[in-house]
Amino acid sequence: MAVIYNRVALIGLGLIASSMAHAMRWKGLAGEIVGHAQSEASRATALEIGICDRVFATAAEAVQGADLVVLCVPVGAMEAIASEIAPHLAPGATVTDVGSVKQAVIDAVAPHIPAGVHFIPGHPLAGTEHSGPRSGFATLFVNRWWLLTPMPEGDEAATARLRSLLEGMGANVDLMDAPHHDLVLAVVSHTPHLIAYTMVGVADHLRRVSQSEVIKYSASGFRDFTRIAASDPVMWRDVFLTNREATLDILGRFTEELFVLQRAIRMGDGPQLQEYFTRTRAIRRGIIEAGQDTAAADFGRGTPPPPAADASVDPKA
């Protein structure tokens, strides 16, 4: 695949930035990859593992001469970074970001972008519960959605060029407006995360069930919640602070609905519970058919290889 940007500047060197670097190198999409992280340790790691060719102590230095700048910092840090880099952006450069909320990023970044520079907000729907420059891997974006919310007056050629980079890394790209993005994400990601954090917090507080038992017997429901609730705290703090209205809206609907089910439990209304649980199965089937997850049982968690023909093999050995 051909080089799409001659110099890509990654601002912030966490999971998404390091995965982008691996993916761009794998596919030969970037001539040079430079980076900036606040922490000296992260910058040193980025050089050591080779995700950046050069690193800089300031974002202002890192963006100089870059034809693509990717803001990979928590949403709450976007405005300060945009203000810092603005005077140093090359004419014709593209600036994008990977924030989980889009209207707040537009409000924070767009006013700082000089004429002649293209700002195209973006959000890859990909991630793991790990963070830091060592957490990235080249295939993170393969077959995952990368949503772009271009400005109404945006340059179409610049968007097409960015899109070809994202597709080159294996992502599927869709365009939508920022408020709709924020509502969709409140449903499929932000509210579920808040709920998972809450459930794990409840377990943590409980005195009658000791924490060691919660950990020891964590069955599938709770185990999945703890994985979700292990995501980066600063990133998620900023998500809820900046997508406040949509999250509170969906949370309100969630609480209403929970009270309905809670009442059904209290009243012993079996048919209502069964009907509800039957309907939710259909959505799961849709997700598997859409290729966004696997139907494989238990995702192979902790499962040893298939039984050997020799029945004397002890799986615990």
Added chain:
Amino acid sequence: MAVIYNRVALIGLGLIASSMAHAMRWKGLAGEIVGHAQSEASRATALEIGICDRVFATAAEAVQGADLVVLCVPVGAMEAIASEIAPHLAPGATVTDVGSVKQAVIDAVAPHIPAGVHFIPGHPLAGTEHSGPRSGFATLFVNRWWLLTPMPEGDEAATARLRSLLEGMGANVDLMDAPHHDLVLAVVSHTPHLIAYTMVGVADHLRRVSQSEVIKYSASGFRDFTRIAASDPVMWRDVFLTNREATLDILGRFTEELFVLQRAIRMGDGPQLQEYFTRTRAIRRGIIEAGQDTAAADFGRGTPPPPAADASVDPKA
């Protein structure tokens, strides 16, 4: 490994029963495996795929001559089955069950068990979102907990014998009393499942975000919820109906806690959110250290093999 029971009768032929059958055959733990399911199709499947040597149209016939009877039906069906099989149980036989709630099963089953038969309630903390006789696999219980809640006056030798079967299938066995079991499970499994069902239901109702978008963009938080919410509706209906008090107790705590976080979002209290999200990370680390989950990023979901050395390979090809 030696045969531990000469004839095992599986009553109900779903995920757990079929996995037990595969595991017992793999390890040679049972002389003969017989079974009963209400549905004729399930009985035919059980014979076809070989999980049962013989099947019976009634539970009463199936248990005759068995030295181990395993009740693998929804908790709400336990009493009727216990009443039906009671006159047909062999002297000295052991009856166990795999229900997710234990006090309700004891209340339903124990009064029917004749003198000279050992009733040892049990619950394997293992499962997938799939059901039916074809969903089982031999390694489902490997390195998973199997909790037993023996009756106070129970026979220790019978419990030790059952334990050796469960350990033979790869499970780790712990003993506790039934009320404590039900509280622990309300925290680590029942309440998380109800919450996941609720969140998926909310998404299903939303009109502004179309269902196709919810499915298309299902990010990790919601995707995990839909997997949980795809579990067997009848089984879960019975769980909530029979572990009502503990579930309502934990739900009440959950709602309180959720309101605290909701208020923090509304008030824009960043430090409180960040502090909360930081604490929940610790529980996750504990679970990984306890070997109940893997730290592997994204569980390999939809992730292709590692990048080839040939950079021209297109992962979407």
